[in-house]
Amino acid sequence: MQLDLRTVTIKPLRQTFSHVARRIGADKAASRYQEGTFDLQATMNFHYRPLWAPDYEIFDASRTAIVMADWYKLLDPRQYYYGSYTLARARMQEAAEADFALVEDRGLADSLPHAVRRLAMDLYLPLRHLEWGGNTNCMSLAAYGFGTAFTSPALFHAMDHLGMAQYLTRLGLVLGDEAELTAAKQAWVAGPEWQGLRKYIEDCFVMQDWFELFTAHCVVLDGLLFPLFFGEIDTHLAAQGGGAVLSMLTRFEAEWFIDATKWTNAVIKNAAGESAANKAQIESWIGTYLPLAQAALEGPARSAFGAEAPAVIEQLTEQFSARLAKLGVSTAQKG
Amino acid sequence: MDMPTTKKKLGIKERYALMTRGLDWETSYQPMDKVFPYAQFEGIKIHDWDKWEDPFRLTMDAYWKYQAEKERKLYAILDAFNQNNGHLGVTDARYVNTLKLFLNGISPLEYMAHRGFAHVGRQFPGVGPRVACQMQSLDELRHAQTQIHSMSNYNKYYNGLHSPTEMIQKVWYMSVPRSFFDDAYTAGPFEFMVAIGFSFEYVLTNLLFVPFVSGAAYNGDMGAMTFGFSAQSDEARHMTLGLECIRFMLEQDPDNIPIVQKWIDKWTWRGIRVLTLVAMMMDYMLPKKVMSWKEAWEIYFEENAGALFNDLARYGIKMPECAKQAFIDKDHISHQAWATFYQYSGISNFHSWLPSEEDKDWLSAKYPDTFDKYYRPRFEHWEAEAKEGRRFYNTTLPQLCQVCQIPMIFTEPDDPTQICYRESDFGGEKYHFCSDHCKHIFDDEPEKYVQAWMPAQQIYQGNCFPEGADPTAPDFNAVEEVLKYYNIHNGRDNMDYVGSEDEKNFAEWRQTSTKN
Numbered sequence: 001m002q003l004d005l006r007t008v009t010i011k012p013l014r015q016t017f018s019h020v021a022r023r024i025g026a027d028k029a030a031s032r033y034q035e036g037t038f039d040l041q042a043t044m045n046f047h048y049r050p051l052w053a054p055d056y057e058i059f060d061a062s063r064t065a066i067v068m069a070d071w072y073k074l075l076d077p078r079q080y081y082y083g084s085y086t087l088a089r090a091r092m093q094e095a096a097e098a099d100f101a102l103v104e105d106r107g108l109a110d111s112l113p114h115a116v117r118r119l120a121m122d123l124y125l126p127l128r129h130l131e132w133g134g135n136t137n138c139m140s141l142a143a144y145g146f147g148t149a150f151t152s153p154a155l156f157h158a159m160d161h162l163g164m165a166q167y168l169t170r171l172g173l174v175l176g177d178e179a180e181l182t183a184a185k186q187a188w189v190a191g192p193e194w195q196g197l198r199k200y201i202e203d204c205f206v207m208q209d210w211f212e213l214f215t216a217h218c219v220v221l222d223g224l225l226f227p228l229f230f231g232e233i234d235t236h237l238a239a240q241g242g243g244a245v246l247s248m249l250t251r252f253e254a255e256w257f258i259d260a261t262k263w264t265n266a267v268i269k270n271a272a273g274e275s276a277a278n279k280a281q282i283e284s285w286i287g288t289y290l291p292l293a294q295a296a297l298e299g300p301a302r303s304a305f306g307a308e309a310p311a312v313i314e315q316l317t318e319q320f321s322a323r324l325a326k327l328g329v330s331t332a333q334k335g
Numbered sequence: 336m337d338m339p340t341t342k343k344k345l346g347i348k349e350r351y352a353l354m355t356r357g358l359d360w361e362t363s364y365q366p367m368d369k370v371f372p373y374a375q376f377e378g379i380k381i382h383d384w385d386k387w388e389d390p391f392r393l394t395m396d397a398y399w400k401y402q403a404e405k406e407r408k409l410y411a412i413l414d415a416f417n418q419n420n421g422h423l424g425v426t427d428a429r430y431v432n433t434l435k436l437f438l439n440g441i442s443p444l445e446y447m448a449h450r451g452f453a454h455v456g457r458q459f460p461g462v463g464p465r466v467a468c469q470m471q472s473l474d475e476l477r478h479a480q481t482q483i484h485s486m487s488n489y490n491k492y493y494n495g496l497h498s499p500t501e502m503i504q505k506v507w508y509m510s511v512p513r514s515f516f517d518d519a520y521t522a523g524p525f526e527f528m529v530a531i532g533f534s535f536e537y538v539l540t541n542l543l544f545v546p547f548v549s550g551a552a553y554n555g556d557m558g559a560m561t562f563g564f565s566a567q568s569d570e571a572r573h574m575t576l577g578l579e580c581i582r583f584m585l586e587q588d589p590d591n592i593p594i595v596q597k598w599i600d601k602w603t604w605r606g607i608r609v610l611t612l613v614a615m616m617m618d619y620m621l622p623k624k625v626m627s628w629k630e631a632w633e634i635y636f637e638e639n640a641g642a643l644f645n646d647l648a649r650y651g652i653k654m655p656e657c658a659k660q661a662f663i664d665k666d667h668i669s670h671q672a673w674a675t676f677y678q679y680s681g682i683s684n685f686h687s688w689l690p691s692e693e694d695k696d697w698l699s700a701k702y703p704d705t706f707d708k709y710y711r712p713r714f715e716h717w718e719a720e721a722k723e724g725r726r727f728y729n730t731t732l733p734q735l736c737q738v739c740q741i742p743m744i745f746t747e748p749d750d751p752t753q754i755c756y757r758e759s760d761f762g763g764e765k766y767h768f769c770s771d772h773c774k775h776i777f778d779d780e781p782e783k784y785v786q787a788w789m790p791a792q793q794i795y796q797g798n799c800f801p802e803g804a805d806p807t808a809p810d811f812n813a814v815e816e817v818l819k820y821y822n823i824h825n826g827r828d829n830m831d832y833v834g835s836e837d838e839k840n841f842a843e844w845r846q847t848s849t850k851n
Contacts, residue, residue, distance in 0.1 A: 007418065007419070008847060008848045010420060010492065010844050010847065010848075011500060012492055013490065013491065013492060013493075013494070013840075014490065014491055015494075016487070016490070017487075017490060017492075017497055017498060017499070017500075018497045018498040018501065018822060019500055019501055020612075021497060026716075030483055030487075031670070032480075032487075035483055035484065035487055036480035036483055036484060037480075038500075038511060039500045039501075040446050040479065040500055041446070041450070041503050042443070042447075042500075042503070042513075042540050043504070044505075045504050045505065045785065045788045045793075046517060046519065046788065047513065047514040047517040047521075047788050048508070048514075048522040048783050048784075048786045048787065049517060049521060049785045049786065050520070051521055051522060051523060052372075052373045052521075052524075054409040057519060058521060060518055065548075076480075081480050082406070082473070082476050082480050082481070083406040083409075083410060083477075083480070083481070086399055086403040086406055087403045087406060087407070088401045089395075089399040089403070089406075089667040090400050090403030093396045093399045093400055094400070097396065104635070106663065121695040129358060129359075129360055131356035131358075132462075133471075136457065136679075139453055139457035140457050140468060142450075142453040142457075142472070143450065143453040143454040143456075143457050144454075148446075150451070152451075152476060155449075155453060155469075155472060155473060155476065156473075158469065159395060159398075159469065159470075159473055160395075160767055162395050162466065162469070162677045163394075163396060163399070165358050165394030166354045166394050166396065167353050167396075167815055169353050169357065169358070173345070173350075173353070178345070178349075178353065181357060185360065187355070188360065189360055189361075193564055198364065199364040202363075202364040202370070203364065203365065205362065205363050205369075205370045206363055206370060208367050210539035225693045232730055234523060249385050258614075281502075311531075321800065
């Protein structure tokens with residue numbers, strides 16, 4: 001059954017803005033994602049060069065070795081603009097909040113075996129610093145990247161990392177207290193098992209090519225780290241008697257990675273698909289950072305899996321390579 | 336192993352500290368000054384970033400929750416407004432020209448603010464200000480996008496709104512707002528915060544954002560009004576951030592005071608010059624006027640900013656010198672600007688018109704010392720000329736001020752019958768300015784301002800023609816080629832409102848929606 005409600009119809013003069021029509025055709029109505037994304041960033045007639053980076057224009061495509069004929073090919077398949085992004089995160093936040101509330105109200109953390117609770121804190125709490133590092137790196141992408149199609153989701157990514165640093169802080173306050181957070185920071189700064197990751201992330205802080213930074217952090221590191229912590233380690237802790245409690249407290253991170261991968265996959269696929277040179281450059285970066293990320297993750301993986309750690313990381317690397325192969329990018333070591 | 340069973344309840348402040356500054360660490364694999372390379376070069380001395388007082392304490396989960404709620408409401412109202420042809424309910428289609436000014440001239444600045452705050456949100460070594468700037472970056476993206484979405488429906492029915500992202504980069508008068516933001520973005524991170532966080536968002540926002548939103552409310556535009564009201568709580572956050580940033584810099588080291596004072600002086604004047612467009616909008620473009628520019632200036636600058644600078648006096652900060660000239664200029668700038676757009680509306684993306692008898696009487700009442708004496712005769716002269724079939728379009732490009740990039744239309748502070756000209760020599764060239772204050776800004780950083788992309792000069796140099804245009808061809812029409820480069824549709828986007836497609840369509844559509 002359909003109701004036929006009538007409204008006064010006026011024929012519009014045009015369907016959308018000129019710059020959007022040039023991309024999608026003048027006869028189509030544009031989506032809010034398209035109108036809120038295409039060509040928002042200036043590309044010409046800049047007035048002054050940055051005092052702090054006089055070699056570059058305000059927005060400058062030459063800040064990366066990747067070359068795109070059109071930077072708006074790097075579209076976000078999630079079609080996030082501010083409104084759709086906040087709505088999507090608000091839904092995830094609501095679910096996470098309900099899980100935190102349940103764990104706290106029922107005192108479920110107290111039901112965890114001591115060893116599991118200890119291990120969970122040892123593994124998850126130092127990660128809040130790594131997530132803050134993720135925020136820092138993604139802010140660089142949002143600031144110095146080229147084209148709104150890429151920089152907007154990069155900012156969303158940065159804010160997501162801040163949010164996850166905060167969720168991990170809350171997890172620390174549910175499982176332990178402030179002193180645990182202090183101890184975890186000490187472990188992050190000086191504990192031998194974390195130094196590989198800390199060095200990896202600090203090296204990312206000073207990286208100049210933003211697409212290289214994106215590849216090193218968002219693709220390679222996160223591509224191994226999230227499946228390790230919120231997949232393998234989560235399963236391991238559950239099996240050790242943690243049940244669903246810890247999965248509830250890290251639900252946001254696990255769901256986030258699924259969502260985030262849609263974007264990172266699309267960027268890699270479209271950038272690598274643009275030219276053989278882009279593909280070779282991305283593969284070369286992956287060739288550099290994949291072994292470094294594997295080595296960096298070994299410390300925390302050992303805390304969970306002991307001697308099995310290298311095998312776990314190897315298995316995650318295979319999954320990662322299969323994921324990248326589907327995007328047309330090989331992770332095989334060259335030469 | 337001890338597991339506490341009863342925990343100390345953390346206060347909001349302590350909890351927020353753990354959620355933000357507790358996350359940071361001193362890097363050691365890479366030196367801190369390489370991680371934050373732009374924190375020192377401006378000469379601002381920060382001894383202890385922990386002295387930063389968080390102006391608001393918002394964690395990301397709360398941010399997503401509140402902001403998503405606002406977005407739900409905003410888009411529901413927009414959808415209803417669009418579905419119901421809400422645009423036909425505005426006072427008069429002349430009103431839509433204020434949206435053309437806003438979408439082309441202001442919304443792209445919101446986007447620039449987003450990128451600028453992303454930059455400082457990456458670069459400040461302190462976690463507190465960094466997180467606050469990141470949230471502002473996200474908010475500014477929201478404002479750019481919600482403004483585009485709110486006005487998208489107007490673009491379907493009215494001319495002059497179709498190419499905001501292109502026009503801000505090309506059209507002559509757009510270089511006024513654009514160079515303002517390019518200037519702030521290219522400065523160091525601390526100057527950016529004084530320029531945008533403080534001078535723009537705190538001191539001047541009531542004179543920029545508010546007149547447009549109030550104008551929308553007064554003229555029946557629920558679409559534009561709704562995004563304005565929806566942005567209000569974001570703006571309140573931005574204002575507290577701007578003020579906290581100033582306080583923090585001033586309290587960290589007395590050596591910061593003269594630097595901050597210099598920036599406040601500069602950015603107050605830069606902002607005031609950009610506001611000329613708003614002044615004109617308020618006095619001439621709104622069919623139903625909210626208040627005069629002069630009244631707005633008196634309330635929001637002379638009273639409110641006056642009180643603010645009284646508060647800042649304890650830090651040794653003084654009201655900028657330029658306020659004295661602005662005090663005189665408030666009686667003049669809106670008239671001078673509209674007279675300019677009337678002459679140049681052949682190359683503008685919105686329509687112009689002469690004030691009606693009723694408008695002129697309103698202006699006389701609001702500007703008793705100046706309108707009848709200096710400006711009414713000018714408009715009446717043009718009216719008489721137009722009646723004789725000699726509607727005056729100025730086809731000579733104006734000389735522009737090298738700093739604010741406004742045509743040299745402003746008069747001497749002590750003589751409203753004389754155009755104010757100032758000049759400086761630099762690198763063997765002469766540069767021109769509209770005022771002592773713009774000259775002063777140039778003289779302080781000439782290397783920066785000589786780089787400016789000056790629209791009039793660019794046209795004369797042949798850089799504003801579409802690709803393939805041949806200026807040596809016998810039938811070459813420079814104005815038409817420039818309009819093509821601007822993507823201004825000649826005869827639709829530009830010239831007089833009376834007789835325009837906008838006027839005709841609005842009348843017809845209103846008829847369709849109200850009569851049988």
